[in-house]
Amino acid sequence: MTENILVICEQRDGKFQKVSMELIGKARQLIEKKQGQKVVALLMGDKIAELAQDLVNHGADRVVYVDNPALKDFMTEPYTKAACAVLKSENPDMVLVGASSIGRDLAPRIAARLKTGLTADCTTLEIDDETGELLMTRPAFGGNVMATIICPDHRPQMATVRPGVMVALEPQTKTGEIVDFDVAFETSDSNVEILETVMIAKETKDITKANILVSGGRGIGNNFAPLKELADVLGGEVSASRASVDAGIAYKDMQVGQTGKTVRPDVYFAFGISGAVQHTAGMEEATLIFAINKDATAPIFDVADVGIVGDAHKIIPKLVNRIKKEKNL
């Protein structure tokens, strides 16, 4: 058993998901408490060897890659087999995985196979000063309470983390070990057949990358057009609470919150959002939060820097005009 921290990195079509870099950044921070130990990155795919250096540049000391046609597209069994083979050989103390729709398919399968614990969607990862154990803190009960989970007697200690929660390091040209790891696949490993892949054309921009978010909830009703207008004059994007997504008014990829996306923009407007913990869990890290709600007791006001008790429908058009004037538009 080593004391190393291994990050299972995710690439799709030869491009990294940014959560992989965020987790390497976090692993770097954690490893400071474990002197002489390494951050190891695991890279899997087909013809991906040349991607390894990028992981070193983002902070990995060692990259182990499995390059095989069986890993061309994500499939549960070949990826689980490859990851388990590498984990058995590398023997890390901790394993971090991005909580993407792939990570959340793969990580539980690996943990079940290795008979070890897995903590999903952690928002804080720390190392216990006394025991050296990984303290994995996550929201529970729809984000209403936080729970710190440990995995005392099984190794590796495994955690998934959602995109946007940790912060990646600025890449620098570095040198690190890069190791080609061979896994023998059998045809029976590919136990499902991918018949067709359809890319979804993005109707909205990636809200996790926006500096300004104008978000609407139940109090906005079924017309998001005014929010879009405000977002446009501010150069921001429109996002939504679960209520608006469930009601079919906003798209799922616009959803902020525990079951949506975690965002940390410079400015966040919450119009007509009551502020259930399910929602605030995904936005409370924003630098400046405006909450506009008719209900003076709405919990959204507890996380807001500026709260306005009032009618969003009346305020938004006036605000748009005022900002246009300010910007000479």
Place this chain on the structure above:
Amino acid sequence: MKIIVCVKQVPDTNEVRLDPKTGTLIREGVPSIINPDDLCGIEAALRLKDEYGCHVTAVSMGPPQTDVALREALAMGCDEAYLVSDRAFGGADTWATSSTLAGAIKKLGYDLIITGRQAIDGDTAQVGPQIAEHLGIPQVTYAQDIEKTEGNALIVQRQYEDRYQKIKIKCPALVTALSSLNKPRYMSVAGVVSAYDTKEVKTLTFEDLKEFVKEENIGLKGSPTKVKKSFPKQVKAQGVKHEVDEDDAVEIIVKKLKEHFVI
């Protein structure tokens, strides 16, 4: 085709509020519901039953009061329902829960297992894939469409963040259902009557599952993870709340945006 649908009874976390003074959960009056993704799993199984005459069994692990959720599953049209319940199963994390459920499913027999993608009280999305691993069968998670095809196989539309795939999977297999998969049907009056009159919820205890799951793999003992502590979420220092008219509201917002050099 024999379908097992896994169901979890959960508190409706949308209805949960925190006591603003103590920061603790107000559990009183929070209704218990069938986890929304699981309801879509039941519906998906029932649609396969309607079309192909499959046999649908609902299975849930939980305390005795989970009976209500399983009666609801029967009322919707499931043929059988089993409650996996025993003190020995208590305190299980996802690893032990999935090994226990896998034991029950092995005992009952199956071609297809449908679970919800995740439950709203834990949001882990781990139990489905871990059941599949314990049974050694393939899985497709995040299903937004399920169709049956020849040779005891399914074509599942699997959702990703940026794409979807049509995946062919041969039974025995496990599929996890998204709530975008379908719109679950309501219980029919006749269904409710039969759920309480003619159908029954059968209980499976550890004694019943002994052959199928080892004692070291259940309950608290079989759980690699432990809860070290839980605590109320820290509330951010409160900002200023203004009760003003629209024009003043606009001025307050604009002033703040200027202070932060946004405009």
